[in-house]
Amino acid sequence: MVSDNASNQSVLRATAVLDAFTHGRPELRVTDVAKATGLGLSTTSRLLATLESLEFVERDPMSNLYRLGAKTITLGGIAVNQMPVHRATRQIVQNLAREHGLGANVAIRRGDRVFYVANFEGPLSPRSFTLVGQTNPLHATGLGKSLLTGLDPAVRQSLLPDPLPAFTHRTITDLATLEVELDRISSRGYATELEELALGRACVAAPIRDGSGEIVAALSISGPLSAIDLPQREAQLASAAIEAADAVSVSLGHHAPTALNTLV
Structure with missing residues (x-):
């Protein structure tokens, strides 16, 4: 049960991070995401790194700003086509x-x-x-x-x-x-x-x-x-x-x- 609760919390936090990009500016700093989600900076940074490795977000190497990644386009396209x-x-x-x-x-x-x-x-x-x-x-x-x-x-x-x-x-x-x-x-x-x-x-x-x-x-x-x-x-x-x-x-x-x- 403890493991299930922790997994659910991780999913909720990752979803909150993704949702932060649907309001206002399309490109955000780690601090912007942390403020929007109410999560700590270290937690936010870890979640963004994981989401980046899965292509749900991508980071501009010059500005270090994050934006939604290609995987979200794939999922969105499949969802709307259904x-x-x-x-x-x-x-x-x-x-x-x-x-x-x-x-x-x-x-x-x-x-x-x-x-x-x-x-x-x-x-x-x-x-x-x-x-x-x-x-x-x-x-x-x-x-x-x-x-x-x-x-x-x-x-x-x-x-x-x-x-x-x-x-x-x-x-x-x-x-x-x-x-x-x-x-x-x-x-x-x-x-x-x-x-x-x-x-x-x-x-x-x-x-x-x-x-x-x-x-x-x-x-x-x-x-x-x-x-x-x-x-x-x-x-x-x-x-x-x-x-x-x-x-x-x-x-x-x-x-x-x-x-x-x-x-x-």
Whole structure:
């Protein structure tokens, strides 16, 4: 039992070290990792050395800064490729990004966060990084609001604080106002987000359903305001998002695609 407890503690400590690289700066000193994990410097140094030998982290020989290693990419790639939603959406969102020149994203819900499982960019919405594996708040994103429509109001209230945190002056911060918005999304079949998470960006999103009819994911078309031109293109992009989401839903076993509502 003592040996089991020690092994469990070692696993927890190693996991905490790896998790330190998922917040803030991608390259960290030993002291940074120790501070983030609450571990001693010698323990942190030993764990980093072990993780480096296993290729879970790597150290820059010039700066002595650590970053996540190649083995984490291998594991992440295998994990995302095993997701039915990722496999069903990958080609569809890639085509969306190419056709509209904008970003195309797919996410699932993990607790009170949006978790990205697919992300492609068109020439009008370039990024220097992938969103896959990253998270965002449910209430401030089109993807998140689409996912929230699949939950009972009581479940939503248990997930979300009141007031909701604001990220810009456009963020919905009141649960009652959010409920009204979710009813509107459910009735028309798609969500929009206009500078609610970040200034200068917008998106249109639609829910994805599985064979049971449950909302299991959401798909969005996003980009900078100047490129997405939501006032002029909302109906066009909403149609594209709903059609793509329905195609994914069918591939996941859902046999009653959502009819396109009157888009406003």
